[in-house]
Amino acid sequence: MANISVTVTFAAAQALLVALPAIADPLPSWNDTATETAIIQFVERVTDPASDNFMPAADRIAVFDNDGTLWSEQPAYFQGLYALDRLQEKANADPSILTSDALKAAAKGDMKGVMAGGMEGLIEILNVSHSGMSVDDFEADVREWLTTAKHPQSGLVYSDMTFQPMLELLTYLRDNDFTTYIVSGGGVHFIRAISEDAYGVPPQQVIGTEGKTLYQVVDGKPSLLKDGGISFVDDKAGKPVGIDRHLGKRPIFAAGNSDGDFEMLEWTTSGDGLRFGLIVHHTDAEREFAYDRDSHFGTLSKGLDEAAKRGWVVVDIAKDWSKVWSGKQ
Amino acid sequence: MANISVTVTFAAAQALLVALPAIADPLPSWNDTATETAIIQFVERVTDPASDNFMPAADRIAVFDNDGTLWSEQPAYFQGLYALDRLQEKANADPSILTSDALKAAAKGDMKGVMAGGMEGLIEILNVSHSGMSVDDFEADVREWLTTAKHPQSGLVYSDMTFQPMLELLTYLRDNDFTTYIVSGGGVHFIRAISEDAYGVPPQQVIGTEGKTLYQVVDGKPSLLKDGGISFVDDKAGKPVGIDRHLGKRPIFAAGNSDGDFEMLEWTTSGDGLRFGLIVHHTDAEREFAYDRDSHFGTLSKGLDEAAKRGWVVVDIAKDWSKVWSGKQ
Numbered sequence: 001m002a003n004i005s006v007t008v009t010f011a012a013a014q015a016l017l018v019a020l021p022a023i024a025d026p027l028p029s030w031n032d033t034a035t036e037t038a039i040i041q042f043v044e045r046v047t048d049p050a051s052d053n054f055m056p057a058a059d060r061i062a063v064f065d066n067d068g069t070l071w072s073e074q075p076a077y078f079q080g081l082y083a084l085d086r087l088q089e090k091a092n093a094d095p096s097i098l099t100s101d102a103l104k105a106a107a108k109g110d111m112k113g114v115m116a117g118g119m120e121g122l123i124e125i126l127n128v129s130h131s132g133m134s135v136d137d138f139e140a141d142v143r144e145w146l147t148t149a150k151h152p153q154s155g156l157v158y159s160d161m162t163f164q165p166m167l168e169l170l171t172y173l174r175d176n177d178f179t180t181y182i183v184s185g186g187g188v189h190f191i192r193a194i195s196e197d198a199y200g201v202p203p204q205q206v207i208g209t210e211g212k213t214l215y216q217v218v219d220g221k222p223s224l225l226k227d228g229g230i231s232f233v234d235d236k237a238g239k240p241v242g243i244d245r246h247l248g249k250r251p252i253f254a255a256g257n258s259d260g261d262f263e264m265l266e267w268t269t270s271g272d273g274l275r276f277g278l279i280v281h282h283t284d285a286e287r288e289f290a291y292d293r294d295s296h297f298g299t300l301s302k303g304l305d306e307a308a309k310r311g312w313v314v315v316d317i318a319k320d321w322s323k324v325w326s327g328k329q
Numbered sequence: 330m331a332n333i334s335v336t337v338t339f340a341a342a343q344a345l346l347v348a349l350p351a352i353a354d355p356l357p358s359w360n361d362t363a364t365e366t367a368i369i370q371f372v373e374r375v376t377d378p379a380s381d382n383f384m385p386a387a388d389r390i391a392v393f394d395n396d397g398t399l400w401s402e403q404p405a406y407f408q409g410l411y412a413l414d415r416l417q418e419k420a421n422a423d424p425s426i427l428t429s430d431a432l433k434a435a436a437k438g439d440m441k442g443v444m445a446g447g448m449e450g451l452i453e454i455l456n457v458s459h460s461g462m463s464v465d466d467f468e469a470d471v472r473e474w475l476t477t478a479k480h481p482q483s484g485l486v487y488s489d490m491t492f493q494p495m496l497e498l499l500t501y502l503r504d505n506d507f508t509t510y511i512v513s514g515g516g517v518h519f520i521r522a523i524s525e526d527a528y529g530v531p532p533q534q535v536i537g538t539e540g541k542t543l544y545q546v547v548d549g550k551p552s553l554l555k556d557g558g559i560s561f562v563d564d565k566a567g568k569p570v571g572i573d574r575h576l577g578k579r580p581i582f583a584a585g586n587s588d589g590d591f592e593m594l595e596w597t598t599s600g601d602g603l604r605f606g607l608i609v610h611h612t613d614a615e616r617e618f619a620y621d622r623d624s625h626f627g628t629l630s631k632g633l634d635e636a637a638k639r640g641w642v643v644v645d646i647a648k649d650w651s652k653v654w655s656g657k658q
Contacts, residue, residue, distance in 0.1 A: 058531070135573060192577050202387070203577025204533075210574055215566040215592055222596050224573050232560070237544040244464060244553050245539055246575055248521050248532025263544055267551050 026172040029165040029323040036320070038313050039169065042276045046252065047176050053274035055252055057177035062253035063243060063264060064170070066184035066191055066208075068298040069257045069280050070199060071162040072151075072325075074289040076111065076297055078158050079190045080122070082145050083129040084109060090128065100124055115296065126187075127228040130211060135189055135224040142193035160327020162198050166255070166280075167326055170199055178253065183243060184208045185235035185260055189226070207242045209234045239264035255280065258298040265303070265312060277312035279303050284318040288325070355501040358494040358652040365649070367642050368498065371605045375581065376505050382603035384581055386506035391582035392572060392593060393499070395513035395520055395537075397627040398586045398609050399528060400491040401480075401654075403618040405440065405626055407487050408519045409451070411474050412458040413438060419457065429453055444625065455516075456557040459540060464518055464553040471522035489656020491527050495584070495609075496655055499528055507582065512572060513537045514564035514589055518555070536571045538563045568593035584609065587627040594632070594641060606641035608632050613647040617654070 030036040045053040046060065067073040084106055091098055091107040098104045102121025105113025114121060130138065146158045154161060170180050182201050184191055188208035195201040210232040214225040234242040240263050243251065254261070254268035257280040269275040281300065282291050292300040307314050317324065359365040374382040375389065396402040413435050420427050420436040427433045431450025434442025443450060459467065475487045483490060499509050511530050513520055517537035524530040539561040543554040563571040569592050572580065583590070583597035586609040598604040610629065611620050621629040636643050646653065 188574065188577070204575065206577065213570050213573055215569045215596070217595070222569070222592075222599050224569060240544045240551070240553060241542050244542055245517065246533060248517070248535065263551075266546070267544070270551050 026175070027165065027168050029168055029321060031320055031322050033320050035313055035315055039172075039276070039278075042253070042274065043173065043176050046274055055273060059249070059252060060173075060176070060178040061181065061247065061249055061251040062173050062178045063181045063183045063207075063251045063255070063268065064166070065256040065258070065261045065264070066182050066186055067257075068282065069163075069255055069261070070166050070170075070182070071158075072154075072288060073298050074291065074295075075153065077186065078146070078161075079186050080125075081152075081158075082142065082149075082190070083125050084114075085145065085149065086129040086141075087125055097128055103128060123230060126211070126230070130187070130190075131226045131228045133226055135213065135226060138189055138226050139193040142190055146194050154325070156325065156327045159194055159198055160325060162326045163280075163321075164323045164326040165321045167199065169255075170201070173253065174200065179205065181205045181207060181243075181247065181251070183234065183239050183264060185233070185238075187211060188234075207234060207246045235260045237263045240267035243267070252276065254278070256303070257282065258300050259302045260298075262302055262306075266310070269310060269312065277307075277310065278315060279307055279312055280315045281317065283316050284321075284324065286318075288317060355504070356494065356497050358497055358650060360649055360651050362649050364642055364644055368501075368605070368607075371582070371603065372502065372505050375603055384602060388578070388581060389502075389505070389507040390510065390576065390578055390580040391502050391507045392510045392512045392536075392580045392584070392597065393495070394585040394587070394590045394593070395511050395515055396586075397611065398492075398584055398590070399495050399499075399511070400487075401483075401617060402627045403620065403624075404482065406515065407475070407490075408515050409454075410481075410487075411471060411478075411519070412454050413443075414474065414478065415458040415470075416454055426457055432457060452559060455540070455559075459516065459519075460555045460557045462555055464542065464555060467518055467555050468522040471519055472526075475523050483654070485654065485656045488523055488527055489654060491655045492609075492650075493652045493655040494650045496528065498584075499530070502582065503529065508534065510534045510536060510572075510576065510580070512563065512568050512593060514562070514567075516540060517563075536563060536575045564589045566592045569596035572596070581605065583607070585632070586611065587629050588631045589627075591631055591635075595639070598639060598641065606636075606639065607644060608636055608641055609644045610646065612645050613650075613653065615647075617646060 027036055045051045046055040048054060064070055067077050087106050098107050102114055102117030102124050105117065106125045114125065148157060150157055151161060173180055180201055182191055182195060182199065182205065186208050188206055188210055191208050192203045192206050195203065195206050209230060212227040212229045212231050214227045216223060216225050232242065239261065250271045251268045252271065253276045254265050255278040256265055265277040269277040282289055284290060291298065292304060356365055374380045375384040377383055393399055396406050416435050427436050431443055431446030431453050434446065435454045443454065477486060479486055480490060502509055509530055511520055511524060511528065511534065515537050517535055517539055520537050521532045521535050524532065524535050538559060541556040541558040541560050543556045545552060545554050561571065568590065579600045580597045581600065582605045583594050584607040585594055594606040598606040611618050613619060620627065621633060
């Protein structure tokens with residue numbers, strides 16, 4: 001009798017263990033709100049072969065903006081902060097590189113002066129800080145900076161400021177045979193420096209703004225050199241164009257946070273069959289930052305106005321997320 | 330006794346069946362030459378975990394040129410022949426579109442006149458024949474043309490002029506967990522129209538020359554419009570740049586046939602670890618075309634001069650392939 005009893009208990013424990021993965025919450029850092037429910041319902045529908053909304057795995061393409069969607073973007077895009085850091089180092093070594101007001105402002109860390117230089121000034125800063133080295137050296141330098149330099153307000157290293165709920169969402173989608181892409185206004189080499197480590201997204205699934213790259217052979221050794229200038233801007237209407245250039249397929253799931261993502265959301269959600277559009281709304285000044293219509297970075301206005309009409313789900317960080325950053329807080 | 334004998338025979342038959350896939354020739358249209366041996370040795374080495382040359386599956390990236398490597402390219406690139414066909418149709422409907430000598434020559438099928446217009450003339454022809462329609466409509470039109478229009482010399486439909494040995498090579502590499510990419514000087518939308526059907530290569534694994542694409546919303550319906558002009562030329566030194574933009578990884582296997590592939594072969598084979606460079610040399614005037622140094626299309630000169638020094642394997646079509654085109658001949 002004793003023996004049989006032990007056997008039954010063991011079988012029950014086994015059954016429980018087998019059942020566990022299905023019971024476990026795939027999105028533990030998402031509160032139990034309508035937002036989480038909407039995401040899970042969408043995934044269950046498109047993956048259920050018996051559902052009218054079923055999509056084969058090859059069509060399960062999900063695209064994610066990066067700045068403000070997968071990690072923070074205040075007080076400025078992290079790539080901009082990296083550019084300023086590196087520009088200051090270069091200027092300390094050789095002040096003659098500061099040939100314009102925007103560059104001089106940047107070297108002093110004067111953000112107002114930088115913004116006054118507009119897009120032209122920003123491109124100058126990127127040119128000086130992001131060129132004259134190989135793609136490999138650049139990515140290694142960015143990786144080092146993102147994992148050691150500290151954010152001025154949070155005190156965290158930048159790579160710890162990815163959003164834990166979004167990492168869970170990426171994993172949840174991949175577990176359901178989605179292919180996850182990053183589609184960012186940021187530079188493709190900058191993001192690739194950590195996309196695999198931080199997000200589980202390999203380099204070939206990163207679409208971004210592209211700087212000019214030059215193939216050169218020096219002493220018989222070929223390399224790819226980051227040259228000055230920008231050859232493709234992956235923002236606003238550039239996002240569907242970038243998706244077409246790289247993917248050649250319309251995604252069925254898109255996540256963004258700013259009006260720079262509007263066209264990507266529009267393009268994704270206007271395709272046939274069930275689609276999902278998600279906007280991350282930064283509402284939590286206590287745990288992260290609160291901003292939308294009037295922000296210099298990540299302005300969100302048209303998206304807020306049209307989300308309901310277009311059936312896009314708006315994430316309210318303060319209410320929907322139980323944890324914000326992936327790193328210690 | 331009889332029973333036991335039957336059992337043994339059955340087991341032997343089973344063992345044979347299990348062993349069969351390993352015995353079967355993975356490249357049946359390749360003759361038993363040093364070329365086939367070199368390919369198979371390479372694949373066995375990089376996939377054998379016990380080998381010093383082992384490469385994890387994520388790094389097994391193979392890139393293939395298209396024109397002249399995966400299908401024929403004489404008497405002109407098939408995309409050029411498509412452009413002439415469509416230009417002639419458009420000009421019949423509206424002769425006023427023929428605003429230059431190159432366009433007038435093209436509309437008459439006067440190849441000499443077209444070539445006299447140089448690259449500028451060719452771009453004009455592409456602009457007129459490849460723009461003013463959505464990407465979806467363009468790809469559908471190309472697909473229809475490639476599977477119904479007939480090649481002027483072979484009498485085959487163009488999609489039957491893919492190279493059977495190269496189709497087998499693509500499949501063989503994929504069966505060994507390679508990811509196969511097309512990296513072509515041809516237009517990315519043109520190739521995508523049949524890349525999945527013809528080569529088993531999905532749209533996101535096609536890298537090519539890119540025309541300008543415009544995102545537009547008409548009556549609330551978004552679409553991608555093929556606009557005039559070329560934004561990226563994926564040829565010569567542009568090939569490693571295109572590979573970097575899309576893939577962000579250096580391939581370990583590259584196949585090409587012309588000097589337009591030289592830098593792609595150089596970039597691929599100069600990486601660390603075991604690499605493979607393959608050049609398809611068109612030597613078979615009887616079954617296909619014979620050309621190299623003096624050809625207008627697919628000039629191969631530097632590649633022939635340097636292949637041996639660089640360890641690249643040169644395919645001699647006449648000797649190495651038992652079958653050329655995939656379609657009936």
